[in-house]
Amino acid sequence: xxxxSYSLLLILATPLALLYFGxxxxxxxxxxxxxxxxxxxxxxxxxxxxxxxxxxxxxTLAALPLIRKLQQQYPTTPLLVTTTTxxxxxxxxxxxxxxxxxxxxPMDHSLIMRxxxxxxxxxxxxxxxxxLWPNLIHHSFCRHTPVILANxxxxxxxxxxxxxxxxxxxxxxxxLTAVAxxxxxxxxxxxxxxxxxxxxxxxxxxxxxxxxxxxxxQQAAELGQTLFGARPRWIAASTHPGEFExxxxxxxxxxxxxxxxxxxxxxxxxxxxxxxxxxxxQAGLTLxxxxxxxEVAADTQVLVGDTMGELMGLxxxxxxxxxxxxxxxxxxxxxxxxxxxxxxxxxxxxxxxxQEIGDQLQQHGALLTxxxxxxxxxxxxxxxxxxxQRQSMGEAALLFVSxxxxxxxxxxxxxxxxxxxxxx
Numbered sequence: 001x002x003x004x005s006y007s008l009l010l011i012l013a014t015p016l017a018l019l020y021f022g023x024x025x026x027x028x029x030x031x032x033x034x035x036x037x038x039x040x041x042x043x044x045x046x047x048x049x050x051x052x053x054x055x056x057x058x059x060t061l062a063a064l065p066l067i068r069k070l071q072q073q074y075p076t077t078p079l080l081v082t083t084t085t086x087x088x089x090x091x092x093x094x095x096x097x098x099x100x101x102x103x104x105x106p107m108d109h110s111l112i113m114r115x116x117x118x119x120x121x122x123x124x125x126x127x128x129x130x131x132l133w134p135n136l137i138h139h140s141f142c143r144h145t146p147v148i149l150a151n152x153x154x155x156x157x158x159x160x161x162x163x164x165x166x167x168x169x170x171x172x173x174x175x176l177t178a179v180a181x182x183x184x185x186x187x188x189x190x191x192x193x194x195x196x197x198x199x200x201x202x203x204x205x206x207x208x209x210x211x212x213x214x215x216x217x218q219q220a221a222e223l224g225q226t227l228f229g230a231r232p233r234w235i236a237a238s239t240h241p242g243e244f245e246x247x248x249x250x251x252x253x254x255x256x257x258x259x260x261x262x263x264x265x266x267x268x269x270x271x272x273x274x275x276x277x278x279x280x281x282q283a284g285l286t287l288x289x290x291x292x293x294x295e296v297a298a299d300t301q302v303l304v305g306d307t308m309g310e311l312m313g314l315x316x317x318x319x320x321x322x323x324x325x326x327x328x329x330x331x332x333x334x335x336x337x338x339x340x341x342x343x344x345x346x347x348x349x350x351x352x353x354x355q356e357i358g359d360q361l362q363q364h365g366a367l368l369t370x371x372x373x374x375x376x377x378x379x380x381x382x383x384x385x386x387x388x389q390r391q392s393m394g395e396a397a398l399l400f401v402s403x404x405x406x407x408x409x410x411x412x413x414x415x416x417x418x419x420x421x422x423x424x
């Protein structure tokens with residue numbers, strides 16, 4: 001399949017896309033009212049911005065230090081931050097406010113993307129991680145607009161998927177102006193698929209540069225003390241259906257030996273808040289919701305984290321962290337967030353989206369993997385009974401994160417050079 005075939009398939013799939021957005025709008029108000037942006041309508045009134053595309057919440061949070069550096073580097077150039085999900089949009093508004101322009105990235109139809117680029121005339125486009133859109137990259141290349149892939153990652157699984165479409169993927173990757181890879185393995189996979197080796201630099205991951213200073217750590221500790229008191233607690237964060245059930249079952253078993261234990265259950269998506277709460281109630285667990293409480297009662301067994309933008313503080317306020325998306329085949333979410341707070345990290349076997357980082361955390365003694373719900377229960381019980389091991393894992397996590405900082409400056413240099421040089 002080449003780009004023309006890809007574009008035709010997108011046209012044929014447009015009715016399904018409309019149905020999808022309509023269905024999501026029924027379940028989540030964040031999808032309502034902005035459908036026009038998906039078709040490059042109602043765009044921000046800005047011309048010639050630096051554009052940064054962050055997709056969802058994780059990419060947006062990781063990109064924040066880089067975006068702030070770009071604001072300092074190019075103070076007279078407007079910044080446009082695009083996302084594809086409401087959770088990403090919410091983070092842009094929360095952390096950047098009116099200091100940037102913002103909209104959803106339109107669908108990658110050829111005509112829609114040309115209208116988008118013609119309207120905004122971006123000075124350069126920075127795509128985060130694996131946000132590779134063939135028509136966006138093609139039409140930007142035709143306009144001589146530099147396109148930089150920042151914080152680039154590509155798992156073996158994703159590489160196999162891209163490899164099935166060499167006539168589409170190869171030309172797309174070869175048109176990138178520069179690639180700032182998270183590590184040499186990701187870089188090698190990208191080069192094999194079509195990225196020019198001369199345009200790729202191993203810079204490390206932006207996720208190591210999580211901006212957690214002493215006041216933020218103190219604030220998280222105070223939040224934990226205020227919310228939870230002195231009782232033991234573990235967090236199951238960024239979890240999905242299929243994981244809720246396993247987490248609840250483990251917590252029920254742990255309560256037999258640790259009756260004061262609190263589970264902080266944080267679903268990945270807001271539309272799952274009610275579902276997660278219902279599962280806890282059906283299991284006979286006493287429940288509170290974070291949106292409705294500032295102090296967890298002594299007899300509460302589960303706190304559902306149903307607020308947005310508070311995950312980092314909850315990580316900092318808990319004793320042990322399970323990072324979700326890994327007990328099911330979703331690829332896992334960012335284990336560096338709890339690691340940056342010095343917390344022992346647990347993940348299921350399916351963390352291929354963070355394979356390199358997860359493996360390194362494991363090698364440094366900061367992360368343990370659990371194969372299933374039964375192993376999750378036993379590992380949690382062991383850690384709850386062994387304060388020294390929790391402390392050792394936490395210290396290893398802090399050391400690992402601190403040793404790998406600096407990616408923001410390195411990636412900023414790649415972007416500066418690409419903007420200066422322009423598209424080859």
